[in-house]
Amino acid sequence: MALSGPQVRRLDERLAARSQGLTPHQYLMFLQSPSGVTDLEDLIAAAVVNKTDLFRDEVQLAAFRAQVLTPLVAKTRRPLRVWSAGCATGEEVATLLVLLAEAGADPDSTVLGTDIAGDTLRRARWLAYSREQLRRVPPELRSSYFVRSGAREALAPALRERASFQCHNLMESPYPVAPGGGGFDVIFCRNVLIYFTEAAFQRTVEALARSLAPGGVLVLSASEPLLRVPPTLRVQRGEQAFFYVRPEEGAAEAPPAQHAWSGAASPPKQRGTAAPPERARTDAHQGLAVVTTPEPGPEARAEADLLFACVLDGAASGVSDAVAERDLRRCLTLDPDHAAARYLLGLLLEQCRRTAEAASEYRRAFQALESGRSRPVAFFLNPDRLRVACAHAAERLEFSVRRR
Numbered sequence: 001m002a003l004s005g006p007q008v009r010r011l012d013e014r015l016a017a018r019s020q021g022l023t024p025h026q027y028l029m030f031l032q033s034p035s036g037v038t039d040l041e042d043l044i045a046a047a048v049v050n051k052t053d054l055f056r057d058e059v060q061l062a063a064f065r066a067q068v069l070t071p072l073v074a075k076t077r078r079p080l081r082v083w084s085a086g087c088a089t090g091e092e093v094a095t096l097l098v099l100l101a102e103a104g105a106d107p108d109s110t111v112l113g114t115d116i117a118g119d120t121l122r123r124a125r126w127l128a129y130s131r132e133q134l135r136r137v138p139p140e141l142r143s144s145y146f147v148r149s150g151a152r153e154a155l156a157p158a159l160r161e162r163a164s165f166q167c168h169n170l171m172e173s174p175y176p177v178a179p180g181g182g183g184f185d186v187i188f189c190r191n192v193l194i195y196f197t198e199a200a201f202q203r204t205v206e207a208l209a210r211s212l213a214p215g216g217v218l219v220l221s222a223s224e225p226l227l228r229v230p231p232t233l234r235v236q237r238g239e240q241a242f243f244y245v246r247p248e249e250g251a252a253e254a255p256p257a258q259h260a261w262s263g264a265a266s267p268p269k270q271r272g273t274a275a276p277p278e279r280a281r282t283d284a285h286q287g288l289a290v291v292t293t294p295e296p297g298p299e300a301r302a303e304a305d306l307l308f309a310c311v312l313d314g315a316a317s318g319v320s321d322a323v324a325e326r327d328l329r330r331c332l333t334l335d336p337d338h339a340a341a342r343y344l345l346g347l348l349l350e351q352c353r354r355t356a357e358a359a360s361e362y363r364r365a366f367q368a369l370e371s372g373r374s375r376p377v378a379f380f381l382n383p384d385r386l387r388v389a390c391a392h393a394a395e396r397l398e399f400s401v402r403r404r
């Protein structure tokens, strides 16, 4: 994990309190022994973020239903095997069970929830929720799939029996096996990888891709786009979300997603009128007078969006980091408050180990979102979560730069 400052502080405090009288080596041995289980769980709880929700990110879920689930149910006509990796307290598992039932999936379809944190899994197994937790569930689904259970509403028994939970660390093999073998039809791993280092992020995506059945689909959150799509996956790009598909065996090699320009072809010309002239403005968030740019005009925005879309397509076809960086910078010259592009530039620079530059891009993306200057763009449909991802990434990198 790439721990942020507060996470490191929390962890340090717990370590200091628990390891008293032992050398670090002795304490490590203790943690690895059966009697260290409680301590280990406590340390994991200090390090992880387990915020989750029923029907989290409805926009992405609606796209998942339309683009992935409905066609999958129509095509497979057998029980589907779904995995929620990093399920926290299990709301995603309940959400997926409801979506499967609504889509008319085979009643023997199953959803496995896994997480590294044992305490969250214990709560996940209840599959019962407070009124506040149910607020995003559409009323008709709430009355069809939840039943009163004391002060809470529990998932209906017919759905509960299709859920199972397991403690699993995504950094360790073996990975869970789908019932009957052959891989999972769908894997959700949302809001987990943003907390990983870049190397761990990439390794986990590759391992998850191997856990998919041919034709299976990996769902990451909107703020975790893949800049390097492993060769085992293809991007399925919709208007509202991206999904990553493991191609069917023997499926014809799909042509690489075409950049609007690639290789020797020239990039779109930047028209002089599109690039905005500089002007002075005070940036309230910096507390400093800085030189910024005026609102880009419609032409500049359109060009910026085209460049941004091309960078995303390029990620699928393996465009080099240098080309992606060039295009993101062009996009940001046209629209400096394009938070999604700036966030992607941060990810790219972080991958290239240009930590201080990456931190600065994350911070600027965060400020553009915070100030309301950033406009919504296709794909990053949930600016709230993009803001959290930017803030977290900036804080994490700034902390690691200070530590050096």
Ligand SMILES: C[S@@+](CC[C@H](N)C(=O)[O-])C[C@H]1O[C@@H](n2cnc3c(N)ncnc32)[C@H](O)[C@@H]1O
Pocket: 048, 049, 050, 051, 052, 053, 056, 085, 086, 087, 088, 089, 092, 114, 115, 116, 117, 120, 168, 169, 170, 171, 189, 190, 191, 192
């Ligand atoms: C923010 S929650 C995401 C929950 C849910 N997927 C969602 O999007 O609402 C992240 C979860 O990932 C889990 N996690 C973090 N590192 C993990 C690892 N190495 N293996 C498995 N789970 C991990 C955390 O314990 C936490 O519960």
